[in-house]
Amino acid sequence: MGGRPDAPGARGDRVRLIDVARRCGVTKSVVSRVLNDDPTLNVRPETRRRIRAVALELGYRAHAGARALAGAKARALALLIPDVGNPVYSRIIRGAYRRARQHGYVVLLAEDPADDEADESFADLVEAGRVDGLLIASAHPAHPLLSSPRLARIPHVFVNREVPGSGRNIGMDLPAASAAAVRHLHGLGHRRIGLVSGPGELQPAAARERGFVAEMVDLGLGTDRIVRGAFSEEGGAAAAAQLLRADPPPTAVYCSTLGQAVGALHAIRAGGLRIPEDVSVVSYDDLPLADYLEPPLTTVAMPLLELGAAAVDAVLAQLAGAPPADVAIPVPPAIVERGSTRVLGGLPTTKARPRRP
Amino acid sequence: MGGRPDAPGARGDRVRLIDVARRCGVTKSVVSRVLNDDPTLNVRPETRRRIRAVALELGYRAHAGARALAGAKARALALLIPDVGNPVYSRIIRGAYRRARQHGYVVLLAEDPADDEADESFADLVEAGRVDGLLIASAHPAHPLLSSPRLARIPHVFVNREVPGSGRNIGMDLPAASAAAVRHLHGLGHRRIGLVSGPGELQPAAARERGFVAEMVDLGLGTDRIVRGAFSEEGGAAAAAQLLRADPPPTAVYCSTLGQAVGALHAIRAGGLRIPEDVSVVSYDDLPLADYLEPPLTTVAMPLLELGAAAVDAVLAQLAGAPPADVAIPVPPAIVERGSTRVLGGLPTTKARPRRP
DNA sequence: GGGCCGAAGAAAACCGGTTTCCTCCCGTCA
DNA sequence: TGACGGGAGGAAACCGGTTTTCTTCGGCCC
Numbered sequence: 001m002g003g004r005p006d007a008p009g010a011r012g013d014r015v016r017l018i019d020v021a022r023r024c025g026v027t028k029s030v031v032s033r034v035l036n037d038d039p040t041l042n043v044r045p046e047t048r049r050r051i052r053a054v055a056l057e058l059g060y061r062a063h064a065g066a067r068a069l070a071g072a073k074a075r076a077l078a079l080l081i082p083d084v085g086n087p088v089y090s091r092i093i094r095g096a097y098r099r100a101r102q103h104g105y106v107v108l109l110a111e112d113p114a115d116d117e118a119d120e121s122f123a124d125l126v127e128a129g130r131v132d133g134l135l136i137a138s139a140h141p142a143h144p145l146l147s148s149p150r151l152a153r154i155p156h157v158f159v160n161r162e163v164p165g166s167g168r169n170i171g172m173d174l175p176a177a178s179a180a181a182v183r184h185l186h187g188l189g190h191r192r193i194g195l196v197s198g199p200g201e202l203q204p205a206a207a208r209e210r211g212f213v214a215e216m217v218d219l220g221l222g223t224d225r226i227v228r229g230a231f232s233e234e235g236g237a238a239a240a241a242q243l244l245r246a247d248p249p250p251t252a253v254y255c256s257t258l259g260q261a262v263g264a265l266h267a268i269r270a271g272g273l274r275i276p277e278d279v280s281v282v283s284y285d286d287l288p289l290a291d292y293l294e295p296p297l298t299t300v301a302m303p304l305l306e307l308g309a310a311a312v313d314a315v316l317a318q319l320a321g322a323p324p325a326d327v328a329i330p331v332p333p334a335i336v337e338r339g340s341t342r343v344l345g346g347l348p349t350t351k352a353r354p355r356r357p
Numbered sequence: 358m359g360g361r362p363d364a365p366g367a368r369g370d371r372v373r374l375i376d377v378a379r380r381c382g383v384t385k386s387v388v389s390r391v392l393n394d395d396p397t398l399n400v401r402p403e404t405r406r407r408i409r410a411v412a413l414e415l416g417y418r419a420h421a422g423a424r425a426l427a428g429a430k431a432r433a434l435a436l437l438i439p440d441v442g443n444p445v446y447s448r449i450i451r452g453a454y455r456r457a458r459q460h461g462y463v464v465l466l467a468e469d470p471a472d473d474e475a476d477e478s479f480a481d482l483v484e485a486g487r488v489d490g491l492l493i494a495s496a497h498p499a500h501p502l503l504s505s506p507r508l509a510r511i512p513h514v515f516v517n518r519e520v521p522g523s524g525r526n527i528g529m530d531l532p533a534a535s536a537a538a539v540r541h542l543h544g545l546g547h548r549r550i551g552l553v554s555g556p557g558e559l560q561p562a563a564a565r566e567r568g569f570v571a572e573m574v575d576l577g578l579g580t581d582r583i584v585r586g587a588f589s590e591e592g593g594a595a596a597a598a599q600l601l602r603a604d605p606p607p608t609a610v611y612c613s614t615l616g617q618a619v620g621a622l623h624a625i626r627a628g629g630l631r632i633p634e635d636v637s638v639v640s641y642d643d644l645p646l647a648d649y650l651e652p653p654l655t656t657v658a659m660p661l662l663e664l665g666a667a668a669v670d671a672v673l674a675q676l677a678g679a680p681p682a683d684v685a686i687p688v689p690p691a692i693v694e695r696g697s698t699r700v701l702g703g704l705p706t707t708k709a710r711p712r713r714p
Numbered sequence: 715g716g717g718c719c720g721a722a723g724a725a726a727a728c729c730g731g732t733t734t735c736c737t738c739c740c741g742t743c744a
Numbered sequence: 745t746g747a748c749g750g751g752a753g754g755a756a757a758c759c760g761g762t763t764t765t766c767t768t769c770g771g772c773c774c
Contacts, residue, residue: 425761429729
């Protein structure tokens, strides 16, 4: 062997495929195929072992750009969320991260501008070849991306807010969530149950509303106490205030988001009523914050980690060649009981018969 | 011109540099240099114009991987945040996004595991060549990355939580924030002011505490009402409860995070006291949620958008060859007055003094 | 009219992988 | 003994940019 002009850190001290190859006395093609588990490759187990060991020892990591360039996958997915300030997404994000990592993928989080900037953002990620697939959280129907033909060229799914007819929806059982809330309140003796719903054009708002209506009807209750408001504290406050103006007012309110519930608590109290003595409140979305509201809020917990994971699975399936398909998360919603609900007219301590007032 | 075997979408219908070049009748080197504003290039203005027009028309976008591979920059920065569920980061994120975009960069958000997985996460982003620089939000002193020699090889800054001595801190005027809160309370007549502080080893907690102490001393007030708790609702609740056990208890409390404030409101009420009649509460961090707490929370608003933008500027400066340097955001904190503070003994309705049960 | 110069662009090497197609060698079988 | 076959790995093209070096051409000067 004549000298060794190939110091490990020849350039920029990045460990390259060829560094591993040289150190093993093989060519880079073999190393590449071993590390990628190419089934068509024939090597001695000993060589395979050695390559793996050296790669590990040197801390080799493929250059994502080079890999993407060579026609292989970038091994990255983008998760587009509309508002990074909304903690609802944090659990979805975590679920997605973990599952992606298990598959050797990275999830890049991006805040989705959802306006005319959206195109730019999309181009930066997809058309620049940074990612292989897209998880789109909470796309509203007017989202510019949805009407762009460019979207069709990359595998993608919709999470947390369905796009009807897309055949790419990863959804939870939203109607079941509403039904659970209604049943819970009904079990506590409530009959006049109001709904703080979301904007009519948003699919998940509509789904929760449908579930609410269906369960109310099933229980033989009236469905006229429904007010729609924005998915925000303000929206919840306004909607709740309007519900309370009904005569007779509801004895219980179900809110479509935790943000709305925060606003509703505020409005109810502003109206001179107590929670839960005068009005019980249940909210969709279980978040840590619920524990620290006044009073702590009873919620419907959704399988968000599973949702994120399932979305990753679905995109990876598309990448593997499968046609897109809707996915329903089988985990059912669960009521998390806290202090904002109470047996109708019941004392804090008594056993109160919930069934027939 | 013999036929045209170069259909626009020769492969995978991606518009390549060479597609633009052919259509302009020049070579790709010229196109590349025009689009990157290479000052050493000599072309006719007409050619330059034509190239730009064609690139735009075709919607050309450079492949990030190819670009990174060719030794140029990937034009992406990673923003590592410890908890995507924490809305504090959302404004920093937005500030960073916007500034980065202005410079033609993309910000990739990643949740920083801050444990043994951190290495993997780092490797996935940095060593895979996906990003050119790192914005590290809220690194705590024991963060595995800080002790890794690999960090030194990539431009990076610390945001929102300083790493003493790193010379890479992008910081706000934390002591000024505390001072503003204290002055505000002092102006309302409060003298016994408590502090719900954060974990002692966290730099920002310490900074806020220092500012608090300094201002209290300046005003000739006692600084013995300081309790440290975790940066969480639980931590705030526990710390506030302990403050209230003092004799005499504080008439006002300043909390180091909004999460702690939520817990503190809870604990204060659980102790049978009213806000703001019995205890005034101010919190660091102004977030939309503050408006909807019971009562709406008076806060100290920090220049978070500016912080994110400044962090991007700093990393880009490092990329351009400048040595790393600490940066102080010049924008001062501002008090946002809401319902949780009141003149000491002031009486909207009554004078009530539940001081001694 | 030849030489020189600068403007305008062409050519080619290279980045670090992936992948397809070869080659070489050895054992086996006819 | 020679052809064959498969195991083990080598060689090279290619991905889409960037960057350095080279060429060509026209005009100007002497």
